[in-house]
Amino acid sequence: MEAETPAPEQPAFRIFSTSKPKREPVSDNRPSSPPKPPIKTHPKTTVESDSFSDLGLSEWAVATCRELGMRRPTPVQSQCIPRILAGDNVLAVAPTGSGKTAAFTLPILHRLAEELFGVYALVLSPTRELATQLAEQFRALGAPINLRCVVAIGGYNTIDQAKALAKKPHVVIATPGRLRALMEGVEIAAAFSRTKFLVLDEADRVLDANFKEDLDVILRLLPKKRQTLFFSATMTGNLQTLSKVSGNKYYLFEGDKGGKTVETLKQQYLKVPPDLKELYLSHILSNMEEDGIRSAIVFVATCRTCHYLELLLEEVGQAAVALHSHKSQSLRLASLSRFKSGQVPVLLATDVASRGLDIPTVDLVINYNIPRDSSDYIHRVGRTARAGRGGLSISFITERDESLVHEIEGVIKRKLGEYNCDEKAVFEDITQVFVARRVAKMKMIDDGFEEQAQERKERKLKVLTDKGIKRKR
Template identity: 35%
Template sequence: MARSRPPAFASDCVHRRGNALTTTFRDLGILSETAEALEAVGIISPFPIQEMTLPVALSGSDVIGQAKTGTGKTLGFGLPLLERVTVPADVEAGRAKPEQLTDAPQALIVVPTRELCQQVTNDLLTAGKARNVRVLAIYGGRAYEPQVEALKKGIDIVVGTPGRLLDLAGQKKLNLKHIKCLVLDEADEMLDLGFLPDVERIINMLPPKRQTMLFSATMPGAVIGLARRYMSQPTHIRATAPDDEGQTVANTKQHVYRAHNMDKPEMVSRILQADGRGLAMIFCRTKRTAADIAEQLEKRGFASGAVHGDLGQGAREQALRAFRNGKVDVLVCTDVAARGIDVGGVTHVINYQSPEDEKTYLHRIGRTGRAGAKGIAITLVDWDDIPRWQLINKALNLGLSDPVETYSSSPHLYEELSIPAGTKGVLPRAERTRAGLRAEEVEDLGETGGKGGSRGRDRERGGRDRDGRDRDRGRAPAPAPEAEREPREARTPRRRRRTRSGTPLETPAPAVAVAEAAPAAVASPEAELTEPRAPRRRRRTRSNSEAAEAVVDTVETVQPTEPAEAETEAPATKPRRRTRKAAEPAAEVTEAAEPEAEAPAAKPRRRTRKAAEPVSETVEAEIPAQPTEETKPRRRTRKAAEAPAAAAEEATVTKPRRRPRKAVAAPAEES
């Protein structure tokens, strides 16, 4: 039978083996419209898992299907699902009544990853094209509004990830009361502890009477026992080809090398230049490693893309789309792309880092050697990963427990992988023929948020998280750019420290100006009390020598015989640190001097209260009492009240820092 159209699935290659497989989909009893849609894309004969599953599933029984990767499990559960839903084409053909039609979903498929969700949706749309079956993919990373609008118009089959399904069901946007059939694809992953709570919540929303099908390439006994809780007398179908023994596909040739982590990028670059290499997938354990290797390969001249969780959904779909279209021939990804991704022409799979367990290993290498095609799987095991690899080898019985120590220059690497002699770690410019990732446009998905690559776009749009909420709500606004800020010199100075009791203070005058105006202050005491005060200064609380000397100079000008002397002595400064004992002799000199000028009355500190009392009495005798608000000095000038007025005569005598007690007491006795 001639086939003029290119196949739509990567698994179409096996359907060309007309001599080996004689059964057709029409023989299995599917609808003629569905068979026509499959034949239009070149699918004629079923796989073993499809041939064994369809009769049981079409009867309405629960099924547990297990088959190797790349053997057509999607159509194994997809075709029975398409047969169970009722669409207007069935009413026109007389197979259903009009009252059986509904706009609510009639079948539900739950998958673990977004990429697999999109792929299953495309396969079902292709198979149900003749009957016009409406299929909708619901997964995170896309805007809610288009999905909600599609649900309002009417959907027959919903394919989704657990998180977004629960979101829409909780908002009453998704009606699950009419579900006739439930499918858990990659069931071992869906029933794992990470997904199990969400899957249980979804199952509780479904009608009790329904058909349930579970499909996966790996199905441990514990998962099967757990699955039976949600199923009614299921039939366990495990399909294998007669000539395919073991758990891995026979068409995939496996190589394992013990490699050093520093030499792995060079080894991968040379492996990618092997003869006959088509599309290649490189798997890493961590997102950071995947991003780093993709960047290094791009610098070496390879057309590479990355798929991992730190990328936004638009960037992930862009990389996969470019990989399918051939614009990118190297896809570096984490295990999000290890399950169910079906891309034709993948010849090499490289495990850059050893997988966690045997299930992950099987799903990784299952991206090549699909549908009867041949493939090569290469695993690079670091020295630290040898124990992990030996467990995987024992579980799968591969016979590769002791990998050979290999470097990028090892001769056996070139020989086993058909790498041309003299190949280096940089792709020659003549072979750089791919368009690259930038040639594939990023689709505007109306992303609700994401990490890594989408963060910059999210910030430009105002920043929204994965649930669509504003991340900046409740935060302080971002500072203005430097060019828009007001210059520091043009700012209005702070006035909080220049007021007292609501009355603003004027700018203080220098100490020299106060000394020059001293005679006028003696003639008018009220004028002195209203003199502008010096500004408060930080870290001058222990010794305010300059303010003290300013007051001393003012008092000294009372004596008319030496006015010029007071002006010349004003700049004199005292040592920084004055101890209590150094201030006591000066207080005794104050009692003998009896100054005629007054100093502002102030509450002295506790440690010099006795020394300040004589000065306070003198001021009270000569100056009438003033309001407390005007006469109360600031804390910074309390030392001025403690300083003696007659100390101006002894200004020439300066005391050193920290002199012994006896040395300070001697001048006090002489005075």
């Protein structure tokens, strides 16, 4: 539906351009691309399409969708692709697993094929892992036009990334902090002088106060005439504010109001004594194969818990890898790669993995620590039951968590069922788990994790204090 709110004061930085970007003449020496039919007009309709060919995409793009198994567009794709092709700014809020990435990737690639140059599109992501995955999807869909895509994220050599950006790839996918640092170089900033598209994926997070200074700098260096696309699974206060200050300068799509989970997801809770969480977790994971679960993601609240559970599960013989911010980027990607390839069936993760990651084999999500924010819950459980598949989520709750469960139920408009657990079978392994618990804690002392964590915390607090930002609790 189209937003029709009046336009009050403009924000500190200009998110949307005041006019639709004009398409520049096609250069004669541009790389060759597959033949395309004439550009179609795109009526502003709310009717869903049965085929990607109905959306005005080039034949090569439609054929690529078919080859990748994308046979019918989802609602967010049906509504947003024609709007983007027509030159509109878009704010789309839709459930996890609803096809948001293809909703902006396909029209960008369609336009790019008509005038191949770089940097044509910039995509900002809140996490390194999501940025890496977005690049994989851009490359898969853009293979027919020989897409050149560069990822600019922390954890890698800045000189190498600067050299890659200086070559003006077609698409740049970046985290805000690293891109801001790179754009301090005049040559790198100039590479974005003709950028046609700015995309904020998981926009509610990118618009968070922690990225504000970075975003201010990036927006000042981008062309004023461009299309701006926001995509998120949840309509947060940041996006609500954006919708108010932006007037009618964008097309708003809300799928299920962006606050619901998919019907194919079975959501349950398990009441667990706080000092026995490890026991119940070990039991559930040890029965994955018997329960027909191919792989599982276990979400925890802190890096410390993530590291601790990795050591504990290793002691009880359960293969698992951990993904958290205290690991180097190379180790993080290695862990994710082992999990995605099926080498390891369990991924232990903080919320760094709750955004956008699409791994088809994930049948189970466990909230070892239930999140304090209902939008974080929606993003976490959205790692399973994607693209019409089924899935199960189990949230461990203690007595103090009951109010959080009620709040989540109010947002998703569904009651969580109780997960049935064989208590006798659970306690059969209590000795083994308790021994593993002691060993894991000793290993954490030996590997210096606690000291390193404290040092990181102090550095982070100093940075936040210097910026005048307090992290939300």
